Amino acid sequence: MAHDPTVKGLGAPPEKFDGSGLRFLIVHARWNESVITPLVKGAVETMEKYGAKRENIVVESVPGSYELPVACSRMIAASQIQASANATDLMGASSLLADPSATTSPTTANAPLKGPFAAVIAIGVLIKGSTQHFEYISDAVTHGLMKIQLETGVPVIYGVLNCNTDEQALQRAGVGRETKGHNHGEDWGAAAVELGVKTQRWAKGSI
Numbered sequence: 336m337a338h339d340p341t342v343k344g345l346g347a348p349p350e351k352f353d354g355s356g357l358r359f360l361i362v363h364a365r366w367n368e369s370v371i372t373p374l375v376k377g378a379v380e381t382m383e384k385y386g387a388k389r390e391n392i393v394v395e396s397v398p399g400s401y402e403l404p405v406a407c408s409r410m411i412a413a414s415q416i417q418a419s420a421n422a423t424d425l426m427g428a429s430s431l432l433a434d435p436s437a438t439t440s441p442t443t444a445n446a447p448l449k450g451p452f453a454a455v456i457a458i459g460v461l462i463k464g465s466t467q468h469f470e471y472i473s474d475a476v477t478h479g480l481m482k483i484q485l486e487t488g489v490p491v492i493y494g495v496l497n498c499n500t501d502e503q504a505l506q507r508a509g510v511g512r513e514t515k516g517h518n519h520g521e522d523w524g525a526a527a528v529e530l531g532v533k534t535q536r537w538a539k540g541s542i
C-alpha cells in the first residue's frame with residue numbers, strides 16, 4: 336500500500352551531528368544476504384557522511400537475527416573492557432612519564448578508537464515463511480535489543496526488517512525489483528550518530 340510521503344516518513348534532524356570522535360558497532364545477520372549487504376553499506380556510508388571514521392565502525396556478523404541480542408550485549412561489554420584496559424595502560428604510561436628518563440612508545444596516528452561504543456546498529460532481515468518461526472524470532476529479538484539498550488545505556492538502533500515478502504525486504508534496502516524503494520540502512524546510520532552524540536552529551540549532564 337503506497338503512503339502519502341507528506342504524511343509517513345522520517346523528519347529532518349534538528350542539527351548536523353558529528354560522529355568523528357565516536358566509535359560505533361554494526362552487528363548484522365547473514366540470513367537474506369542480498370538484502371543485508373545494501374543495508375550495511377547504506378548505514379556505513381551515512382555514518383561516514385556524518386563524520387564517523389571507517390576505522391571506528393566495527394562490523395561483526397552472526398548467523399541470524401536471533402543471535403543479534405547476545406552479540407550486541409557481549410560486544411558492548413567487550414568495548415568497555417577494552418576502555419578500562421586502555422585506561423590502565425595510560426595510567427601506567429603516566430607513571431612512566433613521571434620519570435623523565437622513561438620512554439613511551441608514541442601512539443599511532445589515526446589508530447582505531449578502543450573506547451566504549453557510542454551506539455550500536457543491529458541489522459537483520461526476517462522474511463515470513465510457512466511456520467510461526469518468524470513471529471517468535473521477531474518478537475524475541477525486538478524485546479531483547481530494547482532490553483540491552485535500556486540496561487546498558489548504549490543506544491541500539493533497531494535495524495531489523497520484519498517482512499512478509501522478499502520484495503518488501505528488497506524495497507526497504509533500496510534494491511526493490513518492482514520499485515527501487517528506500518534504503519533504511521541510511522536512516523539507521525544517521526540515527527546511530529545522532530544518538531551517539533546525544534547520549535555522550537547527556538552523560539556529561541548537558542541538556
Ligand SMILES: Nc1c(NC[C@H](O)[C@H](O)[C@H](O)CO)[nH]c(=O)[nH]c1=O
Binds near residue numbers: 399472
Ligand atoms: N528465517 C530467518 C532466520 N532464521 C535463523 C535464526 O535467526 C537463527 O539464526 C537460528 O534459529 C539459530 O539460532 N534468521 C534471519 O535473520 N532471517 C530469517 O528470515
Ligand SMILES: CC(=O)[C@@H](O)COP(=O)(O)O
Binds near residue numbers: 464465466469472
Ligand atoms: C523468519 C524465519 O525463520 C522463516 O524464514 C523460516 O521459514 P519457515 O517458517 O518456512 O521455516
